[in-house]
Amino acid sequence: MAQTSDKAGQTFAHYWKQNLRAWGMWYRQSPGFFASTLLSSAGGGLAPYLTIWLSAQIISELAGGRDARRLAFWAALTVGVTALLALANGALNRWQEYERSRLSAVRFRPLADKMLTLDYAQMDCQEVQDLYSQIGQNDNWGGYGLYQTLQLFPYFCKGAVQVLGGIGFTLPLFLTDLPADSPLSFLNSPLALVAVLTAMVLVVVLSSLCDGKATLMLTKEAETFTFGNRIFGFYGFRLVGDRKRAGDLRIYQQLKNVGTPLLSDPASLPFFPGSSVSKLSKGRVGLLFGLCQSLTAVMTCAVYLFVCLKSWGGAFDVGLVARYVGSATQLFGGISLLLQTLSKVRVNGNFLDTTFRFLDLPNPMYQGSLTTEKRSDRNYQVEFRDVSFRYPGSDRWALRHVNIRFRIGRRLAVVGPNGSGKTTFIKLLCRLYDPTEGEILLNGIDIRKYRYDEYLALFSVVFQDFKLLALPLGENVAGAADYDRPRAERCLRDAGFGDRLDAMPHGLDTYLYKDLDKEGVDISGGEAQKIAIARALYKDAPFLVLDEPTAALDPIAEAEVYASFDAIAGDKTAIYISHRLSSCKFCDAIAVFDGGAIVQTGRHDDLVADETGLYHKLWQAQAQYYTQ
Structure with a gap:
């Protein structure tokens, strides 16, 4: 209006x-x-x-x-x-x-x-x-x-x-x-x-x-x-x-x-x-x-x-x-x-x-003063302690009484139906929102007490609705005009973008899209997703969060990414939101969300074996199209 x-x-x-x-x-x-x-x-x-x-x-x-x-x-x-x-x-x-x-x-x-x-x-x-x-x-x-x-x-x-x-x-x-x-x-x-x-x-x-x-x-x-x-x-x-x-x-x-x-x-x-x-x-x-x-x-x-x-x-x-x-x-x-x-x-x-x-709009979110400890061993422990959350203006709980602790260097998969609270869980983890109730702890201290910019630096995230800019490929990966070119190229190859990179006319200097350069190249949704993953790897943060990281990839490309991803993530703590339960097999733990709460946790084999659980139901719903 x-x-x-x-x-x-x-x-x-x-x-x-x-x-x-x-x-x-x-x-x-x-x-x-x-x-x-x-x-x-x-x-x-x-x-x-x-x-x-x-x-x-x-x-x-x-x-x-x-x-x-x-x-x-x-x-x-x-x-x-x-x-x-x-x-x-x-x-x-x-x-x-x-x-x-x-x-x-x-x-x-x-x-x-x-x-x-x-x-x-x-x-x-x-x-x-x-x-x-x-x-x-x-x-x-x-x-x-x-x-x-x-x-x-x-x-x-x-x-x-x-x-x-x-x-x-x-x-x-x-x-x-x-x-x-x-x-x-x-x-x-x-x-x-x-x-x-x-x-x-x-x-x-x-x-x-x-x-x-x-x-x-x-x-x-x-x-x-x-x-x-x-x-x-x-x-x-x-x-x-x-x-x-x-x-x-x-x-x-x-x-x-x-x-x-x-x-x-x-x-x-x-x-x-x-x-x-x-x-x-x-x-x-x-x-x-x-x-x-x-x-x-x-x-x-x-x-x-x-x-x-x-x-x-x-x-x-x-x-x-x-x-x-x-x-x-x-x-x-x-x-x-x-x-x-x-x-x-x-x-x-x-x-x-x-x-x-x-x-003149104020920023009401509390900006802490504690510095996050710079640890070479990446030993950062995050815990959700009885966390509940409602979006502003809503009377519906998006998350309710969530309790979970991340084990350092492990792979956690977050699964569940649409609207079950998975993306909200990630937004709270990254402190894009603060909990309505409960607290989130980093190494035993409420994350609200840490300096906001330093806390954000702990996370590399590929959101489901990520965006790339009409700038050279290398700048998209690094998020800066001046960057480490060998590192950017290595991250692209680790993310499965190597063959496409070799075919680009100007390598890392090739513009994406034609908005600013008539010689810019158009890329597919799957290729864009690989660049976004490379961007997350380039930041090299202790926590790697991927929201539907292979949604735009074909099954073969998806298998290739997951086959190499454990080595790519290295000593990082990796968190995946995924609807394809086959991608959860390599994870150390799986958290199953439903109705804003965690209803199951465990490894893939154990959860599939529990025929009364939601994970088994979701697995069977997907597996039937392949087994038939």
Whole structure:
């Protein structure tokens, strides 16, 4: 669900504070962007005033003495100053664009860094996922959120410079009196000047209010815009361009049969004629934007009228008409730009609230202080002592009263039906979650007392839903750009990937997939699983945990992996989650899970012989397809 409207009770001061916080975050990443923007805005905002002033000198001379030397001087000065300003502003703008492009490349970095540093339990929470998704949707449809503050900063600076410069250049217009005998001498009255200024400022303010109101009305349709982007993104890009869906699309004519009712009815799409956004744009929003432009034109006419009346009345010559008209127009344009920018700050403040609500999420998991003992003998003993666990927000126990101790250097298989608690057991072991009840001990000490990063370093895990990156093969194995190449190659061969490695065009430097390199290679699910196993071996941690390590392998490849795995694991404590009970034969112990509890433990032969046990039932269910 996208963030939509102004929150009740929030003041502009609150939104301005949020905006300043965002600028502070960007400043720490790139001070150069703010320096270049300030200088570029100063140059771009003041350049028109200098050009207007020089042009006024030329016009005054043409309307007065027409001295050739003076005209040549002013003309040469105007050309020279204009050229220098153009060069300086061009260089400053180039610098600013360079700095902006650098920030644009890392626009999502603050959000990504936060997501990576969140406790796993926090990151895995659906509310946090929804909040993160909402931030991305807000940025996608309207650029709202953190990145919008980068867009607003140049406008704010330019508007401020225009206002300050305009006051200096325009102030004499209101301070220069008409001759006493002029029929327009009433314009010298302070009341008349206040009335004129008030009228001009009022027009500018009304114009800015119209623009802000229209923008705010559009942001209230954020959910509609987001839905539209999701439709076009899914049907226009992901669906038709996804090779994995290509077969189904053609065999079942899915896009025609499923997508047609939605895509064939323009009124059902957010941006087509007849939609709510279209009606709004043609109605109130369109009228407000039109009124904004009309009021700007009225203000310009008022400036011309006032300046020309004062010149006609004898307050100044015709040369100053050009100066005052130009500078006053720039001044009120700056006021309008500044007010519109501040209005957008208020609108964007709603979306910043969502962003900072995510960035301010705490990490409630206790971070211990004890260091894990570095043992060359890998003699780490782990014990589950009456451990029970419920996922946050659930009233169902995922694990209940689990008691088990790992024997060092042994192989433990964890088996059981789907949903029996096997993966939850592994997540608790790795301290991705903390137990709801009971405790997990490492060498007799509660694992919550150890430093979190050091405890995680004890485990190499191949999760069932592991991911590989579109990077060179060696970097995928090592998890780093600089790595031990012979070690990475050895791990790949130990994991059964040797033949495929020899066939790769660039060996360890071969890119996986074609996302970043057109010469990248696509790999099968089984090959990807072998690379993931090699990655776990490369880490060389005391505990090796494999969640369905051979699920994507064919029976022959599976047999090869298990035949060599005992030697590969060496002195590590290996834990396997598996549905193929044949893979449990080589394990020293088997823990059978059912309904969140351990219902059986023992070796394969003993468990198969127990005809009343769950393991025997599972074994028979699989074996019948082979024995028949």
